[in-house]
Amino acid sequence: MPATSSKPRLGVFKFASCDGCQLSLLDAEDELLAIAGQVEICFFPEASSRMLPGPYDVALVEGSITTAHDAERIQQVRRDAKFLMTIGACATAGGIQALRNWGNTAEFVRGVYARPEYIRTLEKSTAIADHVRVDFELRGCPVNHHQLVEVLAALVAGRRPRTPGHAVCLDCKRAGTVCITVARGQPCLGPVTQAGCGAICPAYDRGCFGCHGPARQCNCESLVGHLVQLGHDANDLLPLVRNFNGAAPEFRTVSDRLEQGWPEAGGPPPERIPT
Amino acid sequence: MTDTRTVRVEILSRVEGEGALHIETRQGRLERVELQIYEPPRLFESLLRGRPLEETPDITARICGICPVAYQMTAVHALERALGVQITPEIRRLRRLLYCGEWIESHALHIHLLHAPDFLGYDSGLAMAADHPQEVNRGLRLKKHGNQLLEVLGGRAIHPINVAVGGFYRAPRREALQRLIPDFEWGLQAAIEATRWVATLRFPDYCRDYHFVALRHPDEYPFNEGRVASSRGEAIDIDDYERRFAEVHVPHSTALHSETRPDGGCYHVGPLARIALNRDRLLEPARRLADELRFETPCGNPYRSIVARGLELVQAYAEALDILRDYRDFQPHRIPYGHREGTGCAATEAPRGLIFHRYQITADGLIEFAKIVPPTSQNQKQIEDDLRDWLPGVLDRPDAELARRAEELVRNYDPCISCSTHFLKVHRHDH
DSSP, X not given: OOTXXXXXXXXXXXXXXXXXXXXXXXXXXXXXXXXXXXSEEEEOTTTBSOOOOSOEEEEEEESBBOSHHHHHHHHHXXXXXXXXXXESHHHHHOOGGGGGGGSXXXXXXXXXXXXXXXXXXXSSOBOGGGTSOOSEEEOOTTOOHHHHHHHHHHHHHTSOOOOOOSBHHHHHHHHTOOOHHHHHOOOOOGGGBBSOSOSHHHHTTSOOOOXXXXXXXXXXXXXXXXXXXXXXXXXXXXXXXXXXXXXXXHHHHHHHHHHTTTTTTTOOOGGGOOO | OTTOOOOOOOSOOSSBSOEEEEEEEETTEEEEEEEXXXXXXXXXXXXXXXXBGGGHHHHHHTTOSSSHHHHHHHHHXXXXXXXXXXXXXXHHHHHHHHHXXXXXXXXXXXXXXXXXXXXXXXXXXXXXXXXXXXXXXXHHHHHHHHHHHHHHHHSSSSSOSOEETTEESSOOOHHHHHTTHHHHHHHHHHHHHHHHHHHTSOOOSOOOOOOBEEEEOSSSOSSSOOEEEETTEEEEOGGGHHHHEEEEOOTTOSSOEEEETTTOOOOBOSHXXXXXXXXXXXXXXXXXXXXXXXXXXXXOOGGGHHHHHHHHHHHHHHHHHHHHHHOOOOSOSBOOOOOOXXXXXXXXXXXXXXXXXXXXXXXXXXXXXXXXXXXXXXXXXXXXXXXXXXXXXXXXXXXXXXXXXXXXXXXTTOOBHHHHOOOOOOEEEEO
């Protein structure tokens, strides 16, 4: 490798996660070799044994912070990275492992491990942005590999990435998918979830469960109020809102209210209910 | 200080998840080997508790981005047993087809991008592509087929959204599956060529007498069901799995080690185990290729697992083609059920080996207890045992070479560390 390479230096870093988001990069089979030609992959342990030290022009960060060691490690990644981009629900919102934030983590550890004293973990699973400045967030559980390629291509070209901020709901309309909430009364987070998945769940006859996290300016409260009015029980809606992106603020406040037995304890919210 | 030596491989590469290897020698003799899994624990078994059982396939998929289908399949089968749900042969075949997609994607990835570079002296499949463009491109295309099948059937390749307790949220249309057939016909031939290619690699002369464990089914190569067969004894029912195999918690790992009961021995799951116990169940194209390549059964050379993966890649293509060609639109695609209290367990064959789940559910349809035993935590003790057996012969090698070759031995297992958390630095401390 020539030391004078002027290609952007890429690092891929993993915290608590399933590896699925970084795998998305390897899943871009058609673009993978082209990407590898456009950037210098300096640190990507899942794909390469060559691990070069920083600085990196672009750091992709997957996973959430769940250990004291990782809380320190992300600081070093930030210091080494010119542009830090989080990929996926774990890195942007704490991931499914953030369900511990509502429970007793010590009990959770005891539930899995015979010798809890061997395990070092933090009380909460937190997003990367809770620890360091994040320059760009790519949502999804997992991220969509077309979006990932688009963002990388934009970074190489020095332009703004084209990623949508609208809700899944709009993609269903564009695709001509029959609305499962309107037609069948099934709960769906499509109106409040950011697009990017291709609105697959309603197309497969099931409600959206929020993999891509809250859409820009989403009104989760209004949606949940509407679903309650349709007759859905708060206890059934709670796990829907509190899952892969449950710790994202827009979803968190609503699931906390659902936990208190919406709407009784939460007052009469559904004023802005669409008819 | 003359006999003090420290070797560190801080991050094991070309595996999924984070681990390290710890080697201690005293006066030049191997004292201790620990495969260290430092992947942070995500506590899945605990966070499932109190959640609707219908979410289990979606949540357990998130244990692993490389083999989510293995988690989904094992979860739905275990829950269906707890609920008393009988699926139809059509749903069963569609599940096998989905599993074919994951095996193709995962095996093509490991063979071409993660494992082959070890034999040819490259840091990565991407670096290998410069000198072996034909092989790498063929591998990527095979991998893409697996993903395309997962997308059609599962909605997306990573964390498919179409797997439900009782069946599928929506059955694919015949035309959508038929469109895949020409690619899969090409892929079957390409997988055969890829396997012939990996069979020509130079394999270290290393062989062990493994205790192989895999599912075995009366008339199929195992995916979703069967009895738990062993190369050392009789096959057992899945319900007896926990009586024969135990999980133990060791201080150096956030993964639980599995061992045999009562002797605490190690065992080997994955492609070598499956072929050792199921060669007669391979479909014709894979069986013929195994004969042509003179693939020995059982094969105790862990490096030759790349050939076993190739044979299984052929198997998965052959099986997928059979199902694709025969597929007709069908109903129902999801068996209705009512909630009831119960316990159910299931084992299936993930690309990396046998995976076991057991759930206890409440009358309200909530998860009360979950136990998940991934393939890599079952292989972890075996990997350490291989290292303990193999390292004394190579301790005279320079640190860097020792670390690299130890990593290669570990990579034979296609370890999935993200999964097993609940893996490798090499630290060598010579006391």
